[in-house]
Amino acid sequence: MESRMSAAVGSLRRAAAAVATLALLLGALVVAQASHPSPARAATTQFHGVNWADPNDNFITGPNIPVGLSTADNYATTYAKSTAILKGFQALGANTVRLGMNAATTSGTWWGSYTATLDAATALGMNVIIAPWLQGGTVSDTNSFYQMWDTVIAKYSGSSNVYFDVMNEPYAMSATQLTNFEASWLARYSSVPRGRVILPGLYADGNLCAVGGDSRLTGTLLSIHIYSMFGDSHTTEAAWVTDFQNNLCGYASRAVLTEFGVPMTTGVNYNGAKDGTNNISYLYAITDTVRSMGIGSVLWVGVKEASQTQGPGPCDNASCAITTLNGSGTSLSLTLNNQSGLDRLQWGWGTGTNPGGGGGGGGTAGVLRGVASNRCLDVPSKATTNGTLLQIWDCNGGTNQQWTYLSNGGLQVYGSKCLDVPNHATTAGTRVEIWDCNGGTNQQWNLNADGTVVDRESGLCLDVTGGGTANGTAVELWTCNGQSNQRWSRQ
Numbered sequence: 001m002e003s004r005m006s007a008a009v010g011s012l013r014r015a016a017a018a019v020a021t022l023a024l025l026l027g028a029l030v031v032a033q034a035s036h037p038s039p040a041r042a043a044t045t046q047f048h049g050v051n052w053a054d055p056n057d058n059f060i061t062g063p064n065i066p067v068g069l070s071t072a073d074n075y076a077t078t079y080a081k082s083t084a085i086l087k088g089f090q091a092l093g094a095n096t097v098r099l100g101m102n103a104a105t106t107s108g109t110w111w112g113s114y115t116a117t118l119d120a121a122t123a124l125g126m127n128v129i130i131a132p133w134l135q136g137g138t139v140s141d142t143n144s145f146y147q148m149w150d151t152v153i154a155k156y157s158g159s160s161n162v163y164f165d166v167m168n169e170p171y172a173m174s175a176t177q178l179t180n181f182e183a184s185w186l187a188r189y190s191s192v193p194r195g196r197v198i199l200p201g202l203y204a205d206g207n208l209c210a211v212g213g214d215s216r217l218t219g220t221l222l223s224i225h226i227y228s229m230f231g232d233s234h235t236t237e238a239a240w241v242t243d244f245q246n247n248l249c250g251y252a253s254r255a256v257l258t259e260f261g262v263p264m265t266t267g268v269n270y271n272g273a274k275d276g277t278n279n280i281s282y283l284y285a286i287t288d289t290v291r292s293m294g295i296g297s298v299l300w301v302g303v304k305e306a307s308q309t310q311g312p313g314p315c316d317n318a319s320c321a322i323t324t325l326n327g328s329g330t331s332l333s334l335t336l337n338n339q340s341g342l343d344r345l346q347w348g349w350g351t352g353t354n355p356g357g358g359g360g361g362g363g364t365a366g367v368l369r370g371v372a373s374n375r376c377l378d379v380p381s382k383a384t385t386n387g388t389l390l391q392i393w394d395c396n397g398g399t400n401q402q403w404t405y406l407s408n409g410g411l412q413v414y415g416s417k418c419l420d421v422p423n424h425a426t427t428a429g430t431r432v433e434i435w436d437c438n439g440g441t442n443q444q445w446n447l448n449a450d451g452t453v454v455d456r457e458s459g460l461c462l463d464v465t466g467g468g469t470a471n472g473t474a475v476e477l478w479t480c481n482g483q484s485n486q487r488w489s490r491q
Contacts, residue, residue, distance in 0.1 A: 044221060044256045047127060047296025048349035049096025050089055051259065053317050055305050058100030058133040058168070063110040066099065066117065067303050067317070068325050068332060071110050079116035080330040086121050088323060088334030089302055091449030092342060093351050096127040098165070098258055098298045103132075103144045106151040115155065122161055129198065129258065129298065130156075131165030137172030137204070139181065146188065153189055163196050164189075165223055165258060169204035178202055183216040194219035198256055201225075201247075205258065212251030222251055225259040227315060228282035236275045240285030252293050260286050261300035261320040262341070267408045270340040271356040283341075284356065287348030297348050303334055323449070335446045335454070339405040365402040366491050367395055368411075371451060372484035373469035376401045377419075377462075379434055380472075384414060387422070389431045390475045392464055405490070409444035409456060410437055418443040419462075421477065426458035430477045451487030452480060461486040 052066045065071060068085050069078055089097060099118070105111060121128045132148060139145045149164075156162040166185050170178055182199045189197075198221045201208045205225040211217055226232075226244055234240045248255055262270070262279045274284045290297045304321035322341055323334035336342060346352030368377040370392055378393035379400035395401060403419070404412045411419040413434060420435035421442040437443065444456040453462040455477055463478035464485040480486060 043253055043294070044296035045294045045350060047096045047129075047256055047298060048094055048351065049098055049127065049129070049296070049298035050092070050094050050302030050322065051098045051100075051298055051300045052085070052089075052302050053100055053300075055308055055317055057317055058102075059135070060102070060133075061135065062104050063108060063114075064100045064102060064105045064133075065110070065114075067305055067308075069114075069117065071113070073113055075113050075116045077330060078113040079120050081332060082117040082120040083124070084327075084330060084332040085303065085325070085334065086124055086126060088332075088449045090124065090126070091334070092302075092322065092336075093346050093349060094302070095125070096129065096296070096298060097121050097302070098129040098131065100133050100168070101130055101148065101152070103141070103148045106148045111151070118156065118159075118162065122159055125161075127161045127163060128156075128159075129163045129165050129256075131168045131198075131258070133168045134170060137170055138177075139167065139170075149185075149189070153192060157189075157192055160196075163198055163221070164192065165198040165200070167200055169225065170200055170202075171204035173202075175202055175210040179210055179214045179217065182211065183214070186217065186220070195221065197221065198223045198258065207247045207249065208251045208255060209247075209249035212249050212254065220254065221256050222254045223258045224248065224255050226257070226286065227260065228262065228279050229315065233278045235278055235281055237281045237285045237288070240282050241289055244285060244289055252295055255295050257286070257290055257295055257297040259298065259300045261315050263315065263319045264322050264338040264341045265304075265319050268338070268340075269406070270338070270344045271354065272340075274357050283344050287344045290348045291350050294350075297345075299345055334449045336448065339447065365404045367397075367401050368403050368453070368488045369395060369491055370464055370469075370485065371487040371489060372467060373464060373473070375469070375471065375473075377403065377475060377488070379413060379417075384417065384434075386417075386435045387433050389433050390419070391471075392468075392473050392475060393471050403490075405445075405447060406437075408439055409446065410439070411443075411445055411453075412437055419445065421455055421457065424457060425477070426460070428460055428476075428478045430460075432462065432475055432477065447490065450482075451489060452482075453488055454480065462488065 054064050055067050068081055118128050199211050200223045202210045205223045208222050208224055211222055262283050270280055270283050275281055301317050301321050303323045303325050304318045306324050308318035323336055326333050326335055343354045373392050375392040376395040378391050379388055380391055382400040406412055417434040418437040420433050422433055424442045441457040446454045460477035461480040463476050465474040465476050467485040
């Protein structure tokens with residue numbers, strides 16, 4: 001996406017959009033936009049996805065290497081790594097992954113290994129969207145561009161759950177240039193079912209009027225992007241909904257939101273009040289709209305390296321990642337960066353149950369049920385005293401078993417007490433307790449895709465002592481070992 005490029009490129013994109021807008025208004029497309037069909041419910045709900053990008057962004061000239069992978073890896077190693085990461089995405093509720101490429105990706109030795117990523121995803125039953133990122137917002141070398149696509153189409157045209165996103169964010173192309181090029185692409189690959197082709201909208205996938213209204217492009221899906229940056233800013237959900245729907249141009253029935261995103265690593269609460277803050281109003285508007293209209297959506301981005309820090313853009317591959325990659329070799333796992341962000345993402349997919357809109361500090365309350373014991377994390381006798389040690393007990397829906405995951409990583413009970421490690425201890429065997437919520441690092445936890453709950457300060461797991469399953473068994477910190485007494489389901 002353009003938002004991870006330099007400010008100069010951002011200015012170029014906006015300038016190009018302004019020129020193209022003027023041309024659109026002066027030409028016949030005015031009529032097309034004015035007479036576009038009325039909004040319809042989409043037929044793209046099969047896409048609940050995340051983008052999996054190169055840590056240096058996908059605007060690169062060398063091979064595209066998604067986070068966690070390496071050109072030193074052969075097919076088998078890439079397949080194993082990809083499977084681990086993709087299962088992490090599935091744990092979020094994703095069934096779709098969008099991958100980047102360029103000519104260097106498909107023309108060298110890396111392609112033989114990179115195909116393992118696509119193969120692993122399809123083996124897991126996921127949808128794959130593959131798209132080339134453009135240099136300069138246009139196709140500068142047509143021969144190279146088509147050689148790249150020839151390679152991909154030859155390999156995956158027969159794979160029913162692989163979708164071909166013709167190009168990412170063609171911001172330097174006019175409406176005529178874009179639609180003519182897309183029509184040529186469709187003619188070249190006429191054997192590919194149009195329902196598996198995704199065509200980008202005008203202005204860096206920002207507007208569907210021209211592509212949706214071109215009869216040569218019927219039957220295809222349409223890609224739209226929207227971000228709360230680069231001069232597009234509203235502090236109410238209603239204004240963002242209007243913005244988004246205006247750019248759908250009545251073609252929501254074919255639309256796929258292949259990129260949208262907000263910072264996920266700053267601790268912001270996206271379950272708070274809907275109006276008043278640009279990013280929060282934006283995220284509510286987008287997720288509420290795609291849910292209500294049945295539009296598939298793919299978050300920017302799915303994962304970042306643990307070592308990645310904030311880059312130059314306002315929504316780069318580090319700050320906007322919903323998860324962080326952990327582990328080494330092929331033993332990889334993902335840590336959730338923002339529960340409230342995931343709540344909004346899942347709400348948009350139509351799989352979440354938290355509508356948000358409150359003014360509090362986190363998502364909805366729920367139990368933490370031990371996988372081994374089938375019993376819940378419990379405050380004994382509904383005590384509210386600081387220092388009360390925790391246990392497991394039959395799940396009963398009591399307030400002493402209702403835990404809310406806060407945007408800062410806290411696990412809150414009674415609306416005021418937090419799951420706490422006494423005195424910032426980092427020793428295995430330390431019993432956990434409740435204490436007044438204070439935001440300390442000893443009250444911050446990662447809820448991981450594999451069900452583990454990890455203390456951020458010590459790196460130790462929330463553990464049912466000795467693997468016990470009886471009522472009253474103590475809960476403590478212990479070295480993470482993957483056993484079922486360290487895995488919890490949040491319900």
